[in-house]
Amino acid sequence: MKQKASIVSSITGLLYPFIIVFGIYVILNGHDTPGGGFQGGAILAVLFIGRYIVAHTDDFNIGRAHNTEKALLVVLILVPVVFVFGSLSRRFPQYNQVYLVFMNLLIGFKVALGLTVVVFRYAFYEDR
Amino acid sequence: MIEAILLLLLILLAIVAVETQILRMAVVFLGIFSLLLSFLYLYYGAPDVAIAEAVMASGLVTLLYLTALKRYRVYNICFTNQMFREVDDRYIVEGTRRGQLLHEVEQFCISKELEPQIVFTPEDLETLMGTRKYDLIIRQEGDQLTIYGSQENYFVDELEMLLILRYQDLNTRFMRYAEDGSFVEES
Numbered sequence: 352m353k354q355k356a357s358i359v360s361s362i363t364g365l366l367y368p369f370i371i372v373f374g375i376y377v378i379l380n381g382h383d384t385p386g387g388g389f390q391g392g393a394i395l396a397v398l399f400i401g402r403y404i405v406a407h408t409d410d411f412n413i414g415r416a417h418n419t420e421k422a423l424l425v426v427l428i429l430v431p432v433v434f435v436f437g438s439l440s441r442r443f444p445q446y447n448q449v450y451l452v453f454m455n456l457l458i459g460f461k462v463a464l465g466l467t468v469v470v471f472r473y474a475f476y477e478d479r
Numbered sequence: 480m481i482e483a484i485l486l487l488l489l490i491l492l493a494i495v496a497v498e499t500q501i502l503r504m505a506v507v508f509l510g511i512f513s514l515l516l517s518f519l520y521l522y523y524g525a526p527d528v529a530i531a532e533a534v535m536a537s538g539l540v541t542l543l544y545l546t547a548l549k550r551y552r553v554y555n556i557c558f559t560n561q562m563f564r565e566v567d568d569r570y571i572v573e574g575t576r577r578g579q580l581l582h583e584v585e586q587f588c589i590s591k592e593l594e595p596q597i598v599f600t601p602e603d604l605e606t607l608m609g610t611r612k613y614d615l616i617i618r619q620e621g622d623q624l625t626i627y628g629s630q631e632n633y634f635v636d637e638l639e640m641l642l643i644l645r646y647q648d649l650n651t652r653f654m655r656y657a658e659d660g661s662f663v664e665e666s
Binding site: 377385386387389390393394396397400401404466470473474 | 527534538539542543547
């Protein structure tokens with residue numbers, strides 16, 4: 352596929368902001384409406400993958416994304432440990448919703464990075 | 480009513496996706512299948528699952544399959560002969576043992592859903608390796624038949640098994656080359 356599909360690329364370019372806004376909307380409203388970290392993260396992952404499908408760029412730094420994902424995993428484990436087992440959730444019940452939204456955000460970005468890394472590794476290194 | 484229609488459509492799309500001859504169309508049918516399934520989840524009152532299904536199955540998986548299909552489409556095969564003046568139709572047409580080999584490779588490609596593209600050339604091996612355009616190079620020197628394949632291609636292993644089983648009487652040798660162009664000895 353050498354030639355560029357101009358219809359697909361321009362429509363995808365038009366859709367980028369909507370994908371970002373919808374993904375973040377699904378993540379932020381995940382605690383009391385359908386959706387959540389995983390679904391929003393998957394929607395955000397479509398962003399990078401769609402960009403690869405359209406433009407065939409290989410300037411995406413997989414290593415950095417992978418390391419960021421690992422760091423997010425550590426934070427993802429530490430935050431509940433501190434908040435729930437440290438009985439902060441009982442002492443400050445007004446922060447429970449903030450905690451939920453924050454956890455959803457962490458999960459969302461971790462899932463987005465993870466799926467992107469999976470697909471990019473497949474696309475770059477399965478070139479056999 | 481709408482439930483029955485959706486369920487019947489799901490079965491129909493699944494059968495069509497399995498029975499389609501062209502893989503790319505099967506992938507698209509699978510995407511439509513997933514979209515209808517996510518609508519059915521929504522109908523049954525599970526919007527959470529419906530979002531996950533719509534994004535994962537009809538978005539990501541379709542893109543992944545299409546990427547995979549694009550990677551594996553054309554397989555370039557090069558047939559080269561050292562004594563190029565002796566490249567004869569006799570070696571190429573069906574019926575002779577070597578022509579049959581090429582035919583066999585072609586059939587194997589088709590069974591793996593690759594598109595074989597065979598080139599006949601009198602150029603020597605170094606030039607061919609330099610261009611790095613071919614996935615498989617078949618080289619003939621007199622009676623010696625050497626097949627060069629990339630070390631990292633799964634396809635070459637299967638092809639080797641097949642050809643060594645069928646062509647024990649021919650003087651056939653398999654060579655692998657690494658990414659940087661150096662040869663790897665057979666173990």
